[in-house]
Amino acid sequence: QLQLQESGPGLVKPSETLSLTCTVSGGSIRSSSYYWGWIRQPPGKGLEYIGSIYYSGSTYYNPSLKSRVTISVDTSKNQFSLKLSSMTAADTAVYYCAKQGSTTRAAFDIWGQGTMVTVSS
Amino acid sequence: QSALTQPPSASGSPGQSVTISCTGTSSDVGGYNYVSWYQQHPGKAPKLIIYEVSKRPSGVPDRFSGSKSGNTASLTVSGLQAEDEADYYCSSYGGSNNSGVFGTGTKVTVL
Numbered sequence: 001q002l003q004l005q006e007s008g009p010g011l012v013k014p015s016e017t018l019s020l021t022c023t024v025s026g027g028s029i030r031s032s033s034y035y036w037g038w039i040r041q042p043p044g045k046g047l048e049y050i051g052s053i054y055y056s057g058s059t060y061y062n063p064s065l066k067s068r069v070t071i072s073v074d075t076s077k078n079q080f081s082l083k084l085s086s087m088t089a090a091d092t093a094v095y096y097c098a099k100q101g102s103t104t105r106a107a108f109d110i111w112g113q114g115t116m117v118t119v120s121s
Numbered sequence: 122q123s124a125l126t127q128p129p130s131a132s133g134s135p136g137q138s139v140t141i142s143c144t145g146t147s148s149d150v151g152g153y154n155y156v157s158w159y160q161q162h163p164g165k166a167p168k169l170i171i172y173e174v175s176k177r178p179s180g181v182p183d184r185f186s187g188s189k190s191g192n193t194a195s196l197t198v199s200g201l202q203a204e205d206e207a208d209y210y211c212s213s214y215g216g217s218n219n220s221g222v223f224g225t226g227t228k229v230t231v232l
Contacts, residue, residue, distance in 0.1 A: 037221070039167075046124065047159070047167065047210050049221035060220045096166055104221070105214040107157035107172035114166050 002026045004097050004112035012091075012119050018084040022097030022112060023077075029055050030075035035100035037108060038071060038082045040093040048093075052104050053080055060104050087119045125150065125211055125224035132230040133201045141227045143194040143211030149222055151192035155214035158187055158196045162207045171196060198229070206231045 008020035022036070029036065037052035051061035053071045061069050065084070073080040084091060094116050098108035126144040133139040143150065143158075150156055156174045159167035169178055171187035174194065184199045194213070198205050211224035 039221075039223075046226040047212075047223040049212075049223060052220060060217075062221070063219060104217075105153065105155040107155075107169050107212065108159075108167075109169045109172070109178060111166040111168070 002099060002110050004099065004110060006095060006097050006112045006115040008095075008115060008117070010116055010118060012087050012117060013121050014088055014119055016087055018082070018087050018091070018095075018117060020082045020095055020097075020115065020117070021079050022081070023079050024099075025078070028075075029073060029078050029080065033102050035060075035102070035104055035106070036073065036080045037098050037100050039096045039098060039108065040091075041096070041114075042090075042093040050082065050084075050095075052100055089119050091117070092119045093117060123222070125213060125222060127209075127211060127224040127227045129225070130228045130230065132232055133198075134232045135201055135203065137201050138197055138199045139201060139229060140195050140197045141209055141211075141229070143196070143213075143224045145192050145194075145213055145215075145222070147192055149213040149215035149219070150189065150194050152216070153214045154189070156187065156189055156194040157212045158185075159210045159212065160205075160207045161210065167210065201231050203231050205229060 035052040038050040068085045070083040094114040096114045097112045099110040158171035161167045175187040
């Protein structure tokens with residue numbers, strides 16, 4: 001069955017750029033017609049949508065993060081990635097990658113386990 | 122992009138029902154039938170339990186049901202069980218420039 005796994009640094013310095021990768025196994029990003037997304041959750045707080053990408057490369061971002069976010073896809077590696085620039089303490093969170101349906105209206109039906117990212121000098 | 126409003130907490134005894142509300146606007150909850158609900162146990166990733174207002178993914182018990190009226194969506198958990206104690210989040214599509222917005226979350230306690 002389809003599984004997603006996040007990877008990346010657990011600690012990022014303020015003002016630096018966070019880079020995370022989500023590796024998809026049990027299925028091909030290229031042969032599917034799904035969107036793939038990123039969601040984050042600060043400690044003790046709620047979920048926040050970051051953005052989504054289609055296998056073709058079309059992207060949709062949360063307007064409040066749009067100026068700092070880039071999501072990309074590498075179908076040859078069956079991965080998609082998140083870059084978030086100008087990190088501050090407010091960006092400290094668990095970052096999840098997830099599979100969406102065939103449109104950005106769809107729910108996230110398969111999630112990775114999440115990776116904790118702390119912003120600190 | 123404002124979060125959808127949920128009550129912070131809800132509770133019920135085993136076997137009882139609990140209903141959680143999720144209030145948005147005509148630009149999100151009220152404008153589309155793309156409301157979903159997620160269950161999250163401590164330290165775990167969220168799990169999809171309701172999509173498109175009232176549909177259940179395969180494997181989700183029919184004790185979980187969803188509905189919508191105007192700008193407010195609701196999740197009802199019937200026949201509460203101990204394992205239903207978790208945080209619950211709603212989410213809605215909010216248009217092409219606001220694809221995803223989550224609710225503030227509700228902690229359900231089984232007394």
